[in-house]
Amino acid sequence: MELFDALGLNGKILLAQLINFAVLVWVIWKFAYGPIVKTLNDRQKKIEKGIRNAAEAKDKLAEMEKREKQVLDKARQEAQEIIKKAESVAEESKQEIVQVAHEEASKILAEAKKKIEQEGQQMMSEIKKDLAELVLAATEKVVGEKMDLAEDKKMVEKIVSEIK
Amino acid sequence: MELEAAKMIGAGIAIGLGAIGPGIGEGIAASKALEAIGRNPEAAGKITPLMFVSMAIAESTAIYALVISLIILFG
Amino acid sequence: MGLNISLSPEVLFQIGNFPITNSFLGGLVLSLVIVLGVWWLNRNLKKDVPGKFQNVAEILISGAFDFVVSIIGSEKKARRIFPLAFTMFIFILISNLATYIPGQAAVTLHRGEETVSVFRAVMADYGMVFVMTMVTVILVQIIAIAVHGPFGYLGKFFNFKSPLSFFLGLMDIVGELAKIVSLSFRLFGNIFAGEVLGAVMLFLAPFFMPLPFLFLGLLSAVVQAFVFAVLTVVFVKLAAEIEEEETLEQASI
Numbered sequence A: 001m002e003l004f005d006a007l008g009l010n011g012k013i014l015l016a017q018l019i020n021f022a023v024l025v026w027v028i029w030k031f032a033y034g035p036i037v038k039t040l041n042d043r044q045k046k047i048e049k050g051i052r053n054a055a056e057a058k059d060k061l062a063e064m065e066k067r068e069k070q071v072l073d074k075a076r077q078e079a080q081e082i083i084k085k086a087e088s089v090a091e092e093s094k095q096e097i098v099q100v101a102h103e104e105a106s107k108i109l110a111e112a113k114k115k116i117e118q119e120g121q122q123m124m125s126e127i128k129k130d131l132a133e134l135v136l137a138a139t140e141k142v143v144g145e146k147m148d149l150a151e152d153k154k155m156v157e158k159i160v161s162e163i164k
Numbered sequence B: 001m002e003l004e005a006a007k008m009i010g011a012g013i014a015i016g017l018g019a020i021g022p023g024i025g026e027g028i029a030a031s032k033a034l035e036a037i038g039r040n041p042e043a044a045g046k047i048t049p050l051m052f053v054s055m056a057i058a059e060s061t062a063i064y065a066l067v068i069s070l071i072i073l074f075g
Numbered sequence C: 001m002g003l004n005i006s007l008s009p010e011v012l013f014q015i016g017n018f019p020i021t022n023s024f025l026g027g028l029v030l031s032l033v034i035v036l037g038v039w040w041l042n043r044n045l046k047k048d049v050p051g052k053f054q055n056v057a058e059i060l061i062s063g064a065f066d067f068v069v070s071i072i073g074s075e076k077k078a079r080r081i082f083p084l085a086f087t088m089f090i091f092i093l094i095s096n097l098a099t100y101i102p103g104q105a106a107v108t109l110h111r112g113e114e115t116v117s118v119f120r121a122v123m124a125d126y127g128m129v130f131v132m133t134m135v136t137v138i139l140v141q142i143i144a145i146a147v148h149g150p151f152g153y154l155g156k157f158f159n160f161k162s163p164l165s166f167f168l169g170l171m172d173i174v175g176e177l178a179k180i181v182s183l184s185f186r187l188f189g190n191i192f193a194g195e196v197l198g199a200v201m202l203f204l205a206p207f208f209m210p211l212p213f214l215f216l217g218l219l220s221a222v223v224q225a226f227v228f229a230v231l232t233v234v235f236v237k238l239a240a241e242i243e244e245e246e247t248l249e250q251a252s253i
Helices: A002-007 A011-143 A150-163 B003-039 B041-058 B060-074 C022-043 C052-072 C075-098 C126-157 C163-204 C210-240 C247-252
Strands: C011-015 C018-021 C108-111 C114-117
Touching (some): A011 A150, A011 C126, B003 B060, B060 C163, C018 C022, C022 C075, C022 C126, C052 C075, C052 C210
16 A cells, blocks of 8 residues: 555554553543542532532521521510519509508598597687686676576586587 | 646546535535524534534545545555 | 655654654654643642633533533443543644644754654644544444444344345445544544645745634634544444434445
8 A cells, every 4th residue: 555655654653653642541531531520520519518508507597597586576575574564563562552651641640630639629628618617707707796506607518518 | 648747637636626515515514504503692502513513524525535636646 | 945745754763663753753742741731730639729720621621521421412421432532632632733833844854865844743644643543433343343232233234135225234334434534534634734735825925824824724723623522422422322323324424
């Protein structure tokens, strides 16, 4: 085949080129294609995992927020209740105190009234007594004679008491 | 006519005529592919490699002509 | 100064009776570069925060892998064929792009009468392309035998049911052989033609004229690397399919 000679085909060189090419295929397979595909797969897995983790974290965060809100709501409710309770207790105690105060005041008032009345009565009776004597003395002076009679005295006393 | 001169002329005619068909064919392939891309630009990524492969296959005839002319010239 | 176009890679020197050609040397150097790059990448591999280089490598590998999966349809099968196809892609791409490092054409070696340029596009050496093609084709045959069984595999080519199917079976053999030629010469032809075109343009008009062709060559450098790797994957996919695929499709590729 003259053409083969013209093309420069030479058995030895062909063999060398074949070996050269085979080595090249092996090197690229072993050291470029394999590791890079592995790296890409690893990275893909990692990214998938990362995305999954992120989604999980998001869910967890949402859940936690929900729970937090729940807790907060509950606490607020409780606080409200406590405040209400305290208010009612305060109201009650206020009423009680007011009542007690009222009672006491009325008691004091009543006592004071009683005392005043007593004093008044006492005074009145004293005044009456004085008045009777005074009237008696005045009458004695007017009449000019001593009215020693028990009957007269009785009468004067009756008049005085009628005056009031 | 000398044999050498005849060989030269033959080789020239062989590759020249052999290149006509693939030339037209590749032109048609490219024009159709571009038309398709113009109609549907999203498919460009799929059409382009297929166009190159089919053009390469259409080129086979020109390659045969090249081989023949090389055989005539050097064989 | 004349145009120095050679279909075969030129021999630079000999070690023993092993000839070292310029493109073979270039292939070795570029392989070494790739190996060093891979070593550096592997050493600086970080699990969580990738560096710039690692980022690029990751995008490249994961994007290419997704593409292979989309062609072949199953992730398990794709994982098996991917390293080979990806190595082909990277090796071809880097070899093709390395020719755009300027100043290579100036480095020559004088060997008696002829001058030999030290650098040559690796994929403009038919041997290297042929080796990779043979790897693909033989792998495809092995997969076909493994999937269809030895008799199923042979039955595809030698079918005695009817004259037509017998003829189609023979065409399948031609198709398999044509695979070798078309797959290898597509890459070789494109790169070699690009080199020749560049040289001719450089010879005719050294300033500015070669630029459009350089851009075109840059495009074809990437596309051809892509096509070679993708066709490898497609062949493997076709070989691994259980159902009867269209013979027409097979023959034309």
